Amino acid sequence: MKTEAVLFAGVAGFFLAAGAVYVWLSGREPAGSAALAVSFVMASLMAFFFAVNYRRRGARPEDDEKAVIADRAGPLGFFPPRSAYPALTALGAAVTALGIVFGLWLFIIGFGVLAAGVGGMAFQYVQREA
Template identity: 65%
Template sequence: MKIEALLFGGVAVFFAGTAALYGAWSGEPAGTAALIVAFGMAGVISFFCAVQYRRRGRRPQDRADAEVADAAGPLEFFPPHSPWPVVTALGFAVAALGVVYGLWLFLIGVGVLAWGVLGMVFQYATRED
């Protein structure tokens, strides 16, 4: 994950420099805001990759002397079935319709969306490994 952290860090630095130059020379706020958001997104991914590298160290894919068997085994726990992605998608769809039809529908959609996201996050919170 170290290479990925450096790669996305470089992308973040590029967008930061581009945003600074674009904001100074053009004076146009929408493009500057878009470049700042792009900088933030690349920075978040770079930070995540750096934290994962510090926690877990080098992966077998990062080592030249690694063999295929080094990366074998279970990766993570993936739930077999869950109703929460459907609830989340429904909440997003209702919120998107609420942008068109009115604030009341948007607020209902945001509530359903929050319920679905919280359901996915805490579905297996008490699961023991």
């Protein structure tokens, strides 16, 4: 993750320099200045995240040129065989989007269906033994 931290630090430095030049040349125009400032903050946050994770966990197998694929292998986890909840979630999202166009009543119905689908996906296998 050290490479990613350096990469995002470089992006943050670019946004900082571009923002300073933009503020100087535009006469403090607020929209572009704010966009570049937010871009700088977001890139800095990502660089900080990757740097902290690198310090905590150290180098990954991907960082070693002599590593093999098996070095990263581990338990894959649980994958459900079939579920109706993804279709219900998609239906809820579609009805919610139509509700934005056609009215609050349809939006509320769609949001209820969407919440049921997302809740069902989240809690479908809660009773499953690990």
